[in-house]
Structure formats: structure tokens, C-alpha cells
Amino acid sequence: MSKKIFSGVQPTGNLHLGNYLGAIKNFVDLNNDNSNECIFCVVDLHAITVKQNAKELRSNIQETIATFIASGIDPKKSIIFNQSQVPAHAEGAWILSCVARMGWLNRMTQFKEKAGKDKEKASVGLYSYPVLMAADILLYDATHVPVGDDQKQHLELCRDIAQKFNSDFEIENFLQVPEPLIQKEFSRIMSLKDGSRKMSKSELSDLSRINLTDDKDLIINKIKKAKTDPLPMPNTTKDLDERLEAKNLLGIYASLTNSTLEKSVEIFAGKNFSEFKEKLSEVLVDKIQPISLEIKKLLDDKLYLDNTLLEGVERANKIASKKIKRIKEIVGF
Known part of the structure; x- marks a missing residue:
């Protein structure tokens, strides 16, 4: 059965083996399966839930795109784009945040981990970003989403939001309820210096x-x-x-x-x-x-990377703009 797959990677820059084996290698396999329709998003809106340096962020977006292509994802076959350039993502996130419930978001363990002890100082975006993630997925009628252990809970939230929207507006199966694609084999790569800690670019060494x-x-x-x-x-x-x-x-x-x-x-x-x-x-x-x-x-050919992104944005926008237009009509706008 053919699958419509959506997944996103944050443009953190300096992607490492953990990113490759935990996500990108799987993306390449999915891209190479001709029965799949794949959409890979650089989630730059998610990135700004914590303060970013604007120049570095722009550079990291290009590096992430270069890494996708260098790893074997074909931008002619799969859609590769950055989230901020498709307005439907932000619009969809707002509408779906009015469907999602506080109790659901309060259960998200990743916010508690990332916000730490002083959660009062965390941004509202960090708290509500699982709703934006839901919009990312639901705008494309994705049937499957590759998820690691740390994202399973967010996909469950996405499924809850889709079902509640369909129920609230009495429009059966309008928002596709996606299934998780979980890597069966080893996907969580740990530090080469400490096997109890996840491999991370934030580690000093x-x-x-x-x-x-x-x-x-x-x-x-x-x-x-x-x-x-x-x-x-x-x-x-x-x-x-x-x-x-x-x-x-x-x-x-x-x-x-x-x-x-x-x-x-x-x-x-x-x-x-x-x-x-x-x-x-x-x-x-x-x-x-x-x-x-x-x-x-690829990083030496900025024009190629810019054009690849532009093409990806156009293809993504065609799909997402139709879906958000229909969502607005259903809501009553």
C-alpha cells in the first residue's frame, strides 16, 4: 500500500551521526521506495521556540537541505522545503490550537524536559509547538510519520487533534489521522564519551x-x-x-x-x-x-540550494494552501 509520509528536522546546524541514523538514513530508504510519496520539511518555525541567531539560522537551513541531498534524498522525487515559507503552517497551527486542549498539552513530557525547572521563563512557542507539529502533518494528509521515542507522544496529540476537529465540525475523515512509522532497529545514538547520554551537538567535547x-x-x-x-x-x-x-x-x-x-x-x-x-x-x-x-x-553552490528550496516551497504550498483554504471554510471564515 502506498504511503504519504511527512517528517521534519530542525535546522540546528552541524548534524551528526545520531541525526543520520535516527532519522535521515530512514528518510533516504523511504525516498527510495517508489510506492511512497515523501515530504521532508526543515522546521525553522520550530527552531525559534528558543532564541536563534538570525544569520546562523539561515546558514543552518541551507546546511540541513545540503545534508538531506548529500545523504541521498532526491529533491525531484520528494518535496524538500522550509516550513516558514509556507504560510499555511502558521495559520493551521492557530486554528488547531483552538481545537487542542490545555490538558493534552500539559501532559507533554518533552516540554517539561526542555523547559527545565524554571518553566515560567520558557516561551509560549516551546509549550505549544506540538500543535504546530500537528498542523505540519495534517496539512498534507500524511498517512504515516516516522517518529523516534521522543516524538511518539506528539504524534498521539496530532491524532487527537485530527479526530476532535473532524468530530467538532461533523466532517468525517477530513483530517487524515496519521499512523506512526517506528524504526524497528537501533535508532537512538548515544555520546561516544558517555553511553547514558544522547549524542548531541550541545555537548562540549x-x-x-x-x-x-x-x-x-x-x-x-x-x-x-x-x-x-x-x-x-x-x-x-x-x-x-x-x-x-x-x-x-x-x-x-x-x-x-x-x-x-x-x-x-x-x-x-x-x-x-x-x-x-x-x-x-x-x-x-x-x-x-x-x-x-x-x-x-553543495554548500559551495548556494544558488543550487536556494533554487532547490524555492521549488520545494512551491510544491508544498500548492498542497498546503488548498487544505488551509478548506479548513477556513469549515471553521466559518
């Missing part, structure tokens, strides 16, 4: 992550210095429960080789970490170096 712009020597050096433990490689996946760094590195290997954690454990059982790290470096260099070189090449 650059040795904690593999950036998608890293060259061969940097990748090899970072894997060589990645934290491990003094024991040999584990014999079973059960052994990984207490060995978070080993689990993370084996998970990265499994993801890059399109294998399973079980199979990867089996291959390296009882071997030295140095032998495993050598193999892991090889597969990382094979996968990441071509992406890194292509990102740099």
Missing part, C-alpha cells in the same frame, strides 16, 4: 559525536578515543544491559551495516575492542566520508 562533515582522519580518531570498558567484546545482547558504551558502538555498527544488534554481537563476541573499533571506523568512513564531501560541495 567534539569527541563525543561523529559530525556528518567530519573527514576520514577525524572519524578514525574519534572512534579510537570512544569510551569503552576493560572487558572483551560481549558474548550476548543480555551482557549489554550494564555495558552502555559497548551497546552504543555495536548499535552504530548494526545500523550502518543494515544488520541487527544480535548479529553484530555474534560477529565480535569475545574479541578485543581495538579490533572491533577498526571495523567500525571502516564502515563509518565508507558511509560518512562521501556524505561529508558532498555536503561541502
Whole structure:
């Protein structure tokens, strides 16, 4: 059955291996399946829920687009655009925020995590951005949305909003209720310095992550210095429960080789970490170096990136403007 897929990535800049294995690699697979219709959005409206430097934000949008294309997403086949340039997203978010309920948003755990102890100082946008995410998805009648563990709750909210809108205005199935697409294999990549923390560009040490712009020597050096433990490689996946760094590195290997954690454990059982790290470096260099070189090449061609975005915005706008026009009519505008 054909799927209409919508997903978004925040333009944070300096995308890393966690972003690639957790989302972008999956996007490429979805793009390559001819039965899918894919829409990939750079969610720059979401980005400003926390203060941004305007110049950096513009640069990060271009870098994110370059990373999509360098990783293998075809902009002629899939729609690639940035959210702020399609007005229906902001309009839809307002209308749907009048359908969503405070109780639903109060249950969103990600806001509590991101706002921290002093939530009174967090922006209203950070609190309500799951409603904007719902608008992003519902404007395109998406049937499926790739989600990681941290976004499952937001997709549930999106489904609730769609069902309530359809019910409130007695218009059955007008807003498509999307299904989650959850990666079965390893998708949460942890820091190379601490297996209990997610890989992040905000971590001070650059040795904690593999950036998608890293060259061969940097990748090899970072894997060589990645934290491990003094024991040999584990014999079973059960052994990984207490060995978070080993689990993370084996998970990265499994993801890059399109294998399973079980199979990867089996291959390296009882071997030295140095032998495993050598193999892991090889597969990382094979996968990441071509992406890194292509990102740099694309970033030197700003005109191509601007034109690609412009084409994507036009294609997205055609779909979203029709949907928001109908939404306004239903509401009574």
C-alpha cells in the first residue's frame, strides 16, 4: 500500500551521526521506495521556540537541505522545503490550537524536559509547538510519520487533534489521522564519551559525536578515543544491559551495516575492542566520508540550494494552501 509520509528536522546546524541514523538514513530508504510519496520539511518555525541567531539560522537551513541531498534524498522525487515559507503552517497551527486542549498539552513530557525547572521563563512557542507539529502533518494528509521515542507522544496529540476537529465540525475523515512509522532497529545514538547520554551537538567535547562533515582522519580518531570498558567484546545482547558504551558502538555498527544488534554481537563476541573499533571506523568512513564531501560541495553552490528550496516551497504550498483554504471554510471564515 502506498504511503504519504511527512517528517521534519530542525535546522540546528552541524548534524551528526545520531541525526543520520535516527532519522535521515530512514528518510533516504523511504525516498527510495517508489510506492511512497515523501515530504521532508526543515522546521525553522520550530527552531525559534528558543532564541536563534538570525544569520546562523539561515546558514543552518541551507546546511540541513545540503545534508538531506548529500545523504541521498532526491529533491525531484520528494518535496524538500522550509516550513516558514509556507504560510499555511502558521495559520493551521492557530486554528488547531483552538481545537487542542490545555490538558493534552500539559501532559507533554518533552516540554517539561526542555523547559527545565524554571518553566515560567520558557516561551509560549516551546509549550505549544506540538500543535504546530500537528498542523505540519495534517496539512498534507500524511498517512504515516516516522517518529523516534521522543516524538511518539506528539504524534498521539496530532491524532487527537485530527479526530476532535473532524468530530467538532461533523466532517468525517477530513483530517487524515496519521499512523506512526517506528524504526524497528537501533535508532537512538548515544555520546561516544558517555553511553547514558544522547549524542548531541550541545555537548562540549567534539569527541563525543561523529559530525556528518567530519573527514576520514577525524572519524578514525574519534572512534579510537570512544569510551569503552576493560572487558572483551560481549558474548550476548543480555551482557549489554550494564555495558552502555559497548551497546552504543555495536548499535552504530548494526545500523550502518543494515544488520541487527544480535548479529553484530555474534560477529565480535569475545574479541578485543581495538579490533572491533577498526571495523567500525571502516564502515563509518565508507558511509560518512562521501556524505561529508558532498555536503561541502553543495554548500559551495548556494544558488543550487536556494533554487532547490524555492521549488520545494512551491510544491508544498500548492498542497498546503488548498487544505488551509478548506479548513477556513469549515471553521466559518
